[in-house]
Amino acid sequence: MKITNIEAIPFAIPYRKPLAFASGQIAEAAHVLVRVHTDDGLVGTAEAPPRPFTYGETQASIISVIETIFAPQIIGASPVERESIHARLNRTVANPAAKSAIDMALWDLIGQSVGLPVTDLLGGHGDQMRVSHMVGFAEPSEMVAEAGRVRDRYGITTFKVKVGRRPIDMDVAACRALREALGDGVELYIDGNRGWTAPDSARALRKMADLDLLFAEELCPADDVLGRRWLVNQSTIPMFADESATRPGEVTRELLDGAATGVSIKTARTGFTYSQRVLFQCEGLGADVVMGNQIDSQIGSLCSLAFGAAFELTSRRAGELSNFLDMTDDLLAEPLQIRNGVLRVREAPGLGIEIDEDKLTHYRQDN
Ligand SMILES: [Mg+2]
Numbered sequence: 177m178k179i180t181n182i183e184a185i186p187f188a189i190p191y192r193k194p195l196a197f198a199s200g201q202i203a204e205a206a207h208v209l210v211r212v213h214t215d216d217g218l219v220g221t222a223e224a225p226p227r228p229f230t231y232g233e234t235q236a237s238i239i240s241v242i243e244t245i246f247a248p249q250i251i252g253a254s255p256v257e258r259e260s261i262h263a264r265l266n267r268t269v270a271n272p273a274a275k276s277a278i279d280m281a282l283w284d285l286i287g288q289s290v291g292l293p294v295t296d297l298l299g300g301h302g303d304q305m306r307v308s309h310m311v312g313f314a315e316p317s318e319m320v321a322e323a324g325r326v327r328d329r330y331g332i333t334t335f336k337v338k339v340g341r342r343p344i345d346m347d348v349a350a351c352r353a354l355r356e357a358l359g360d361g362v363e364l365y366i367d368g369n370r371g372w373t374a375p376d377s378a379r380a381l382r383k384m385a386d387l388d389l390l391f392a393e394e395l396c397p398a399d400d401v402l403g404r405r406w407l408v409n410q411s412t413i414p415m416f417a418d419e420s421a422t423r424p425g426e427v428t429r430e431l432l433d434g435a436a437t438g439v440s441i442k443t444a445r446t447g448f449t450y451s452q453r454v455l456f457q458c459e460g461l462g463a464d465v466v467m468g469n470q471i472d473s474q475i476g477s478l479c480s481l482a483f484g485a486a487f488e489l490t491s492r493r494a495g496e497l498s499n500f501l502d503m504t505d506d507l508l509a510e511p512l513q514i515r516n517g518v519l520r521v522r523e524a525p526g527l528g529i530e531i532d533e534d535k536l537t538h539y540r541q542d543n
Pocket of ligand 1: 367369393394418419440468
């Protein structure tokens with residue numbers, strides 16, 4: 177099996193409402209569908225979500241780097257030659273979402289060619305994950321209403337609350353309102369997207385000490401090296417690195433610097449190959465992990481799920497797999513269904529991504 181062509185197709189699907197957080201705002205899912213074609217007719221599929229405010233990639237840059245640099249480097253290779261393919265891709269720095277979509281499409285191909293789900297190839301731990309839902313910036317009462325709706329409709333009982341607004345009061349009030357409204361039966365954790373300073377973060381954590389938060393993610397910038405270490409040293413809950421630890425080397429630095437005690441793994445930026453390396457590194461160092469969401473569509477969510485369900489360590493916490501609920505539509509022929517707060521892995525070979533071609537025709541932006 178040889179790679180014959182790589183398609184990078186821009187598409188855009190509107191959100192029901194803009195998603196707001198400390199590092200940016202998104203009104204539509206303007207992503208890139210990546211399809212890797214082979215000479216035996218199999219097609220591997222994944223998506224690349226551009227996140228310029230985190231990684232510098234845009235929809236146009238993802239398409240350009242795939243078409244002009246990556247495709248010529250790997251056409252003719254076999255999808256199983258992952259080490260050699262990554263060596264070629266890594267001649268170009270950065271571009272994590274573009275590289276990861278190619279990587280996951282290759283795993284999809286390998287799974288299809290041997291007739292096994294990617295989850296089974298990766299680790300085969302289980303076939304499902306509990307789902308965590310992200311609650312973005314709004315008035316506290318609106319955030320409570322959204323979380324309540326999601327819990328009642330989908331059975332989700334874990335919520336990631338976006339914080340990082342300054343002054344800290346609105347976020348502290350929102351977390352308190354969520355705990356009071358939803359009770360002790362739900363899990364809450366916070367993500368600051370670097371919006372606070374270390375002293376802001378310490379103060380906010382003190383004010384929320386009675387709210388039984390599971391952990392806190394990326395409250396202040398990683399460049400505040402001593403500030404982060406100071407914060408981690410006094411925190412009574414685990415402190416997670418997300419956008420500050422996007423590659424194995426950064427993960428090492430964050431953990432050994434004492435700047436974090438856990439790491440968010442996002443297949444949208446480390447694919448399956450590098451997500452494995454990050455996971456095994458965390459396991460070896462005794463660090464915690466959570467499956468994060470790069471505001472993926474159902475395609476990306478299926479990829480996160482395939483990885484998260486494959487390992488015991490990634491299955492312990494609820495995975496962030498529900499951002500697609502905020503989209504008005506999707507490209508999957510068979511939509512994902514969250515039931516009783518759980519998403520199940522597809523039993524099909526590979527990733528089980530079947531694209532609705534009519535929807536793709538409708539939402540693609542290149543015709
Ligand atoms: Mg985050």
